Amino acid sequence: MDTPALDLDELRRRLDAIDDRIHDLVMERAEIVESVAAFKVATGQPTLRPGREAQILRRLVARHRGRFPRQTLVRLWRELLGGTVSMQGKFAIAVTVPEARPGFWDIARDHFGGFLPLIPLRSPADVLSAVGDGRASVGVLPMPTDHDAAPWWPALAGARGQGPRVLARLPFALSGNSRDGDGDALVVGTAAADPTGDDRTMLVVEAKSGMSRGRFLAAFEGLGPVSYLAGYEPAPNEVWHLIEFDGLLSPQDPAIVAAMRALGDHIHDVWSFGSYARPLAPETK
16 A cells, blocks of 8 residues: 655644744743732742742643653753743852862753853852852752761751752753763752642751661651751761651641650751652653
8 A cells, every 4th residue: 555645845834833833822821921920029929939840840741642752841841941930030040060070050951941040159158158148049059968078958957947948859850961960959049838749858857966867767757758868966966867758847747746756855956958849750751
């Protein structure tokens, strides 16, 4: 049976018409964003809503069909979201770019798109300073680990939940083009928690030294799987434990209070370090 001849010119005309419709929808979306921006200004809401962005991407990835790559779909929308953030006012991102680890710049550019300005800074301390004094709207810093020679997170934890907090974890949906590929990053800023229905909470727990990590983590079993990220000794006989777990809970939540009570006088205090939307699972990328 003969294969019907394709009319290439007709197919191209159809593609042009589709492109026009897509462009019309982008412009329509931008008009709605302008109304959203005006509402945010009037009500004092933050420009960046990482939780809302996560919900958008999850919904689109879940409904996606066909051979068009999901990673490309996400890249398109990351550029779209970055463009709409730029419409809502001045916005800049301070990024930790140590000489030996340039990949955090790549992670930030992948996530925030090609248009929003990035400010490269050599140290996490410089990034935190830029966020604190308003030179940057948010900062991108390495994910804390228990093996960091000079951990940055105690400087943020020292505000005891009153300063910038964790807002997002990167990469959210792309393996990205990081040159060194050496780990995830956190976005910090001053926006409030933005629930998405699938989140991770980060807490700092101040405790006496000498308690085993096993006993410490056992107190949180009621919260489900708990990840121990890092420890830090700010003073003799004192340890700050940085942990994270599923869900969006405050230090005043009954489950957290119960865990603290189980540890008795070994615990001095607990406060929020922030939260983030759980990144997409690898099989959805």
